[in-house]
Amino acid sequence: MEKPLLATDFLDRARRHYGDEEAVVATTGERYTYDELGELADGWAAALQSRGVEKGDRVAVLDPNTHYHLAAAYGSMQLGAIHTPLNYRLVPADFEYILNDASVKAVFADHAYAEKIEAVRDSVPTELFVTDDPDAVDGEWQSFDDLVAESTDYDRPEMDESDLITINYTSGTTGDPKGVCRTHRTETLHAYLVSIHQELRDDDVYLWTLPMFHVNGWGHIFTVTGMGAKHVCTRGVDAGKIFDAIHDEGVSYFCAAPTVLNMLQEYYAEHEPETTAGRPIRVATAGAAPPEATIRTVEDEFGWYLKHVYGATETGPLITTSDARRFFDQESDERFAVKKSQGIGYLGTEVRVVDDDGEDVPQDGQTIGEIVVRGNQVMDGYWEKPDATEEAFNERAEGYYHMGDLATVDENGFVSIQDRKKDIIISGGENISSIELEDALFDHDAVGDVAVIPAPSEKWGETPKAFVVPANGDHENPGTTEKDVIAFLRERIATYKVPGEIEFVAELPTTATGKIQKYELREREWADEDRMVGEG
Known part of the structure; x- marks a missing residue:
């Protein structure tokens, strides 16, 4: 038989079997059972529906990792509305673009970030503005708590697994951000895969260090909920609070970028906190692998088990894992070679490394090609961008999403990223x-030419560095300062995008036709590293 795969099933299951069990530890210290979380979601769905939000409408959430985000996401989806999480690190101009691009009808914004929406309120199509604390926000904002208290009665529409249910916006790596369209089916199958490969169980306690806005928290808003496990919410990454939560809440699983692992390592070296609450802990990290020293500290000193995974917003995100235990001995240093690779494909996921003609490169661990992927967790396409969708799926290998990462593949099919x-x-x-x-740099009057590349960073893995040819042609007296240029950028782009260094140069390396050779700049910056890709 066939049953539709619906994202709403995850909370439905948790309410059915774990209604009286603790579901969420809020950032305020409040605790909610799955029945109570469900009532909040019902109240949000009823409030939206009574104000004209219908199936297919976009509802945005700008929120750190709080219980409001979970309730708003599920409440929207229960209406068949499209959950559209927003990156709270962006600036008002970014939100103006996204809210217009997706024609967002309603938005919930945490009080700490609502001012970024208020700044563009008059230039977006959004009709309903809701926050957790209206008294802390300028402008006319409605209270989430008041709205959900009105009623829990709503009509859930018929939904199909092919219906769009989330839009996750990319960081705009090639121009404006693109909305990654995901259906009930893609979200559900990705969540199933995460539940299997990340070993989710109903007695897990999951600590939210990974942003919920980031590809729906790698799908963990679905997996943790569907399994009936416990969410421990946070308002940001604080090393001390992570160790406290692990001890106080009995955390058994969380996700952490390599930079977060570095923060924990530094905090541990200084404070020597308890690293477990007497139960095994799994920690997942993604992208380029953390250094061997970090893996060693996490596993040998903290006593945690590290899983290295890989993916992209467009792919669910997760498509590979290095947690292939038949290929390493956990007690041996040989495990590092496996754990530092991006690994092998998730179940039902076809991961290839192909050359310029779309042919598989030899499995020799040496020949470099681009990673392409095909799987049920991969997006359907970009929101109202058919040309970008066509290119993303057909540039080298027809019908595969192209990751943009250059890698090798070894005799066992393990993929290792080498470059971008x-x-x-x-x-x-x-x-x-x-x-x-x-x-953004070209808008500065003193900038004549510029090239931005990734430079190594101990803290972040890599960080932007800008090489600037001054407009006056004198790199020794450029007519501005590094401090001035950075201040200029901070007013125009999200803080995390601002370069860590500005270097004024007489000229940029170019080809015979005048094209800037960024590769030469990267070679110079990464000369002391083993690859030209960061660990962040």
């Missing part, structure tokens, strides 16, 4: 477009 094809910088787990940075 696109002008993308991944700093602290966030994608940053060098093109966007260059455009």
